[in-house]
Amino acid sequence: MGEDLDKLKIQVNNLNLWYSSFQALKDVNASFKERLITAIIGPSGCGKTTLLRVFNRMNDLVEGVRVAGTVMVDGINVIAPDTDLMTLRRKIGMVFQRPNPFPLSTYENVVFGPRIHGRAGKNELDDIAEKSLQAVLLWDELKDRLDKPALSLSLEQQQRLCIARLIAVRSDILLLDEPCSALDPQATQAIEELMRGLKNNYTLIVVTHNMQQAARVSDETGFMLLGELIEFGETDQIFTRPRDKRTEDYITGRFG
């Protein structure tokens, strides 16, 4: 399989995180490989979303948050205080639980990032919009009504649009925080299909409480419990031969 040749994209070492006095992450160590889908599973409140939000420093928005350890992304420690958050967040995009397009047109949503980051002319923006929408398989559906409000799209289309918005700013890591929890099973399947396709060009990390989804879509899986990363490995192994009793209890539905 040549797994050893896979390049490590994100390396997490001894990561600890506190919200004021509450410790949300405890000594997390993990490596995320480039151009794979890694799933993080675990019960509510286990810290999986917190971990995701460490990568693009969205936890900074929470008052009283403290972080220790290192998170190397392409060899750069993003936890360092002097990290340029604007560059970091362009590189590491995030898809949220509820599709959250801006109340603008479809077109304006896609080009929001490039427009803000400046310098792109009209033609260039049009080009970016087309390529980004093509990447999420929305172009053919929407190319004739790009000026329609994004909020009038279906939830699945909105979620695709949110992914297109990241592609437009040339993110190369996509963090997906329960991206399908607001979607029906069919839309979920479509988004999962899209994720598999995106794997060719992007590194995806998906947080989900849906174990079937993790099993279906991911290459590697981490199981978290009460702020600790209990087990991390190939998805097949985690779901068929878990090493830790707690992992086994969780995936067999004994709690969660």
Add this chain to the structure above:
Amino acid sequence: MRNPRRTEKIAFFFLFLATALIVLPVGLIVVSIVRKGLPAISWQFLTDIPREGMRGGGILPAIVGTLYLVLGAIVFALPIGLFAAIYLSEYAKDNVLTRIIKLAIVNLAGVPSVVYGLFGLALFVVFFRFGASILSGSLTLGIMVLPIIITASREALESVPQAFREVSLSLGASKWQTIRHVVLPNGISGILTGTILGLGRAAGETAPILFTVAAFYHPQLPRSIFDQAMALPYHLYVISTQVPNVGDKMRYGTALVLLGLVLIMNSVALVVRFRFRKRHRW
């Protein structure tokens, strides 16, 4: 003994009654002012200076004076109020001090307007030596409407979903870019509503301009912001109580013009709001 259907009917009745009680007086006021004031409205009334000891002629100086005062107040209060609202809603940490400041601003909106008048007299007229002038009056009215604009704008900005800010930041936008491109466009409606309220208040108040700008009788147009000026509310007060034998027509005509002026200014703000929404397609 509870009967939900009857409770529902009673609730509906009282809620409807309350609404009717608000609409009815407003309607009566407007109807009576229009009915008694409309006969006074003529080209001469709108474009002439007062004559015959304010018993005849027109009210042009008062119209122009009020326009200047309201414009001056908004030019002064809108930017400051908006910036303060942005600071309070987006930058200030949520602590005791911030909450006290917010509460103080809300309370300022309830301070009697005559107090603002005295304050303007002491600060602008006397201390800064602006004298009784359009400048002093505008600044006083501006300070009076500041709390209205700040509070309405702050609430408008705070009602913009947090998720919008998160998405914008997660796309690599800076805080200011997020405010400029996401928060402000989505809050503009509420900001303009606050400004409209401020406009109406500034146009209609008598007390704040009493000591700071208003002239009893000054039958010419102001030439600079350091001039005294007549103003519609004060003129209305004068011809209603200080000058004997002024016809009903003159008084209601003046009231109608004041009402119309506020209405026109509000409509302009509404159009601006509509345009803005259209451009943002939501």
